[in-house]
Amino acid sequence: MPEPVVVAVTAPLALALAASLLGGRRGRWPGLLAAAAVVAAVALLTRDVVAHGPVRHQVGGWGAPLGIDLFVDGLALLFLWLSAGVGAAATVYATAYFHDDEAAGAFWPAWLTLWGGLQAVFVTADLFNAYVGLELLGLAAVALVALGGGRAIGAATRYLLVSMLGSLLYLLGVALLYAAHGTLDLSRLAAAAGEDGLERAALAAMLAGLLFKTAIVPLHAWLPPAHADAPGPASAVLSALVVKATLYLALRLWTALPGLATAGWLVGALGAAAVLWGGLHALRAPRLKLLVAYSTVGQLGYVLLAFPLLPSSAAVAGAAYQALAHGVAKAALFLAASTVLRAAGGDRLDDLRGLGHRLPVTAVAFGLAGASIVGLPPSGGFVAKWLLLTAAVRAGAWWVVLVIALGGLLAAAYVLRVVGRSLAPAHAGAPPLKAPRRLEWTALALALASVALGLVAAWPLALLEGLAP
Amino acid sequence: MGELEALDLLLGLALVALAWRLLAAPDLFEGIVLFVTFGLLLSFAWVRLGAPDVALAEAAIGAGLTGALLLDARGAMPGASVEGPARLRWPVAVLAAATGGVLVAAVLTLPAAPAGLEGAVAARLEESGVAHPVTAVLLNFRGYDTLLELGVLWLAWLAVAAAGPRPDPRPELRPDLRAEAPTGPVLAALVSQLVPLLILVGAYLLWAGAHAPGGAFQAGAILAGGGVLLRLSGVPLPEAARAAPVVGLGFALFLGVGLAQAAAGRRFLELLPAQAHDLLVLVEVAATVSIAAVLAALFAGRRSVS
Amino acid sequence: MTLATWYALVGALLAALGLHGAVVRRHLLRKVLALNLAASGVFLLLVAPGARGPTTDPVPQAMVITGIVVAVSASALAIWLARRLHAETGRAALPDAEDDRA
Amino acid sequence: MLELASSLFVAAGLVFFVAGTAGLLRFPDALTRLHALTKADNLGLGLLFVGLALRAASWSVAVRLLVVWLLVLFASTTACHLVARAALEARRPPRG
Numbered sequence: 001m002p003e004p005v006v007v008a009v010t011a012p013l014a015l016a017l018a019a020s021l022l023g024g025r026r027g028r029w030p031g032l033l034a035a036a037a038v039v040a041a042v043a044l045l046t047r048d049v050v051a052h053g054p055v056r057h058q059v060g061g062w063g064a065p066l067g068i069d070l071f072v073d074g075l076a077l078l079f080l081w082l083s084a085g086v087g088a089a090a091t092v093y094a095t096a097y098f099h100d101d102e103a104a105g106a107f108w109p110a111w112l113t114l115w116g117g118l119q120a121v122f123v124t125a126d127l128f129n130a131y132v133g134l135e136l137l138g139l140a141a142v143a144l145v146a147l148g149g150g151r152a153i154g155a156a157t158r159y160l161l162v163s164m165l166g167s168l169l170y171l172l173g174v175a176l177l178y179a180a181h182g183t184l185d186l187s188r189l190a191a192a193a194g195e196d197g198l199e200r201a202a203l204a205a206m207l208a209g210l211l212f213k214t215a216i217v218p219l220h221a222w223l224p225p226a227h228a229d230a231p232g233p234a235s236a237v238l239s240a241l242v243v244k245a246t247l248y249l250a251l252r253l254w255t256a257l258p259g260l261a262t263a264g265w266l267v268g269a270l271g272a273a274a275v276l277w278g279g280l281h282a283l284r285a286p287r288l289k290l291l292v293a294y295s296t297v298g299q300l301g302y303v304l305l306a307f308p309l310l311p312s313s314a315a316v317a318g319a320a321y322q323a324l325a326h327g328v329a330k331a332a333l334f335l336a337a338s339t340v341l342r343a344a345g346g347d348r349l350d351d352l353r354g355l356g357h358r359l360p361v362t363a364v365a366f367g368l369a370g371a372s373i374v375g376l377p378p379s380g381g382f383v384a385k386w387l388l389l390t391a392a393v394r395a396g397a398w399w400v401v402l403v404i405a406l407g408g409l410l411a412a413a414y415v416l417r418v419v420g421r422s423l424a425p426a427h428a429g430a431p432p433l434k435a436p437r438r439l440e441w442t443a444l445a446l447a448l449a450s451v452a453l454g455l456v457a458a459w460p461l462a463l464l465e466g467l468a469p
Numbered sequence: 470m471g472e473l474e475a476l477d478l479l480l481g482l483a484l485v486a487l488a489w490r491l492l493a494a495p496d497l498f499e500g501i502v503l504f505v506t507f508g509l510l511l512s513f514a515w516v517r518l519g520a521p522d523v524a525l526a527e528a529a530i531g532a533g534l535t536g537a538l539l540l541d542a543r544g545a546m547p548g549a550s551v552e553g554p555a556r557l558r559w560p561v562a563v564l565a566a567a568t569g570g571v572l573v574a575a576v577l578t579l580p581a582a583p584a585g586l587e588g589a590v591a592a593r594l595e596e597s598g599v600a601h602p603v604t605a606v607l608l609n610f611r612g613y614d615t616l617l618e619l620g621v622l623w624l625a626w627l628a629v630a631a632a633g634p635r636p637d638p639r640p641e642l643r644p645d646l647r648a649e650a651p652t653g654p655v656l657a658a659l660v661s662q663l664v665p666l667l668i669l670v671g672a673y674l675l676w677a678g679a680h681a682p683g684g685a686f687q688a689g690a691i692l693a694g695g696g697v698l699l700r701l702s703g704v705p706l707p708e709a710a711r712a713a714p715v716v717g718l719g720f721a722l723f724l725g726v727g728l729a730q731a732a733a734g735r736r737f738l739e740l741l742p743a744q745a746h747d748l749l750v751l752v753e754v755a756a757t758v759s760i761a762a763v764l765a766a767l768f769a770g771r772r773s774v775s
Numbered sequence: 776m777t778l779a780t781w782y783a784l785v786g787a788l789l790a791a792l793g794l795h796g797a798v799v800r801r802h803l804l805r806k807v808l809a810l811n812l813a814a815s816g817v818f819l820l821l822v823a824p825g826a827r828g829p830t831t832d833p834v835p836q837a838m839v840i841t842g843i844v845v846a847v848s849a850s851a852l853a854i855w856l857a858r859r860l861h862a863e864t865g866r867a868a869l870p871d872a873e874d875d876r877a
Numbered sequence: 878m879l880e881l882a883s884s885l886f887v888a889a890g891l892v893f894f895v896a897g898t899a900g901l902l903r904f905p906d907a908l909t910r911l912h913a914l915t916k917a918d919n920l921g922l923g924l925l926f927v928g929l930a931l932r933a934a935s936w937s938v939a940v941r942l943l944v945v946w947l948l949v950l951f952a953s954t955t956a957c958h959l960v961a962r963a964a965l966e967a968r969r970p971p972r973g
Binding site: 168174175 | 838841842
Binding site: 489491504539611767 | 779782783792794795796800809812815818822823832833834835840846847848849851855
């Protein structure tokens, strides 16, 4: 049997090929198989890591620096679980979402390739391999956005151009690091790298590229239309997972290479701007999916707020847990919003009145996941923000505390915009809505998971604490 | 590598000047033609740097196919070559100048001694199954990158060909087809002579890749060039979507070979030295076919857009 | 100056020029052109420093071949999207702000 | 001796290239420009190849140079034909 770390990457890729050959809606069978394989592989991988510590797999048997190594520790596992969980839910959701063969035939191979690329980024220890993984993931993501057709074509184009630009900046840094140290393996670079000008330039270019691809203010304008106009399950994985791949790499680079430690406040300031800007725009968004997409811009900002506080372990934990909690909650929100869009034929906020009676399961899912986004106890979002607050207070960074508080208020306000309308009585004569049960319950399951992440936080955090380098 | 000569100075300056000019050219057509010229000069720079494999890939893919795709697209987007006022011109110029300055400074601080992996590659070249270092890195030492890259290529086909709308059945409504003047007998005659030759060159490059510059990507690109030529001279190619079984072949086979090793208790993509050569030849042949099919289909596939 | 340093410098300039063009140019095909230029610059920066020794380092050469294939894949997708956008809207550039569309 | 002959051929080839380029820049329309260009392409390149072949280390290199020249000849002839066709097409009033 191939090792679990290999299966976690290759199963979705192999099944993407199968889905492409089967074509049409039949692609859902390889999709479900991939979901089972990924979840099982990540579970086995977790067992290995808990038992023996971080896993290193030398692809081709060559070993770094000549070959490419895969490396999985607690931090990688956290992101792998995010990808496995949200990916499996999105897969189940998609089996009921696409009616027609044409959209489904394009969706399944692209989504499974995206999933494989995502896993490849989470497990790689090689900076150039990460670039290829990011490209695989990025092109697949663009293909998914373009599936929306019409307005989504412009969004997909913008997304692709930004993605190419970000990748090139990243590769620029990789080139400089390789020229100086002759290796692409992150742990070897960490051992070799100093803090001279070349390293700073390389890191700055890589981080700029990665943050660009993560839609950080002021380089965020591409995200809301791309995420909002993509088809339902694609929106969920784009917002919950795809932006996390670049964020994960940024976090890894920052903790491994010391070159930019003094510039953390700059990244933190961008994060603060994102929290406030994303929140304000979510307050004004006219459509539900657009609101949820703006919320992503703000929530990603929280992760950046941790950068000036690194490398304290509370800050690492806070950043990682925020990425995890946001991913699960945001996927639930997007799935719920897409169910509304599907059932009601539109998602203008003004038309959401009475949603609580007309689509109760979906409305509950939206409320629960929204609570996690706001950071209400006992949700996963609460734990993440609590960890970030702790790290900020310990470091005496009061401005971070202030931004987290303001961001929470903004999030509460925009979630209430939706929940308040849902609870209001429906317009007279508004027709009852119907949605396939699988759509409604998948969103609810994710929403429950986002709350549960607060209750069982000790376990993933132990994984992170015990294993962080 | 060799000494810096006046030729290199001229070549470098010409590259920068061409880049400047092609971005500033008011006419998009001129810009694209200059881009192809740029690619050819860049291939020359690759040769000067002792990287003939890259030179081949650049000439065939970078300059040739990308240029052909751009020209084709320009023809199909009539009346849209107007360039509006540049946005954020000065802030971005300052930022780009700063980036350039930092990069130049970083390059100048690089130590004179090489820090690369040539030694490591040479030391284990024999175990790799091929005798040409670049091919050994591409297919074996860093074969995992190449596997994912074949995935990227396959995905590009998937996005363009499979997800695209069906072609408009009325050719008179399709400006891209109408714009194509009949090209006459001379081109057809040349193409009929050239395509067999291109197939021969492609096969040679594929074979040579094991011990000399060349390999699957260059060979595939040359074959795809043959496909593009056929298309341009009016020979109908099968529609992009029909290429489905072929385009994924390289990706699927490489993945399968890698997983078979893992299933046999070795690491992913770990080839036994005794079998490495044969397996890599198999992978290369499949990859060449796929690369040629995808690149040609990316070109032919655009017909289904308008 | 050595061959390696010279071509690395050329690469740095090309990268900066290309990145600038990719942002300020409006026409989508021009953006693709500019991104390809920038990619060429980055590729030179990868390979040229490997030419400091007596032979050229094969590892970055392989990486650049990978990069060239990735670049043509991404460009083909971008060009296709540009054509679709043009077919649907008659425009070859993206509108400025799409922030608050209903 | 061979060295000198080779240099002479290359120099003669360059003269054609310079003349061809000047013609390309100065001549008024597409057809006359083509006329200038093809001189550089065919004859200039041919002289260049003869010069280089005289310096070639072996017969096989010389033969390969010849093959390259022939290929360029065929390709440039065709390209020239296509450009001329397009130029004529553009000059003629549009049909129908």
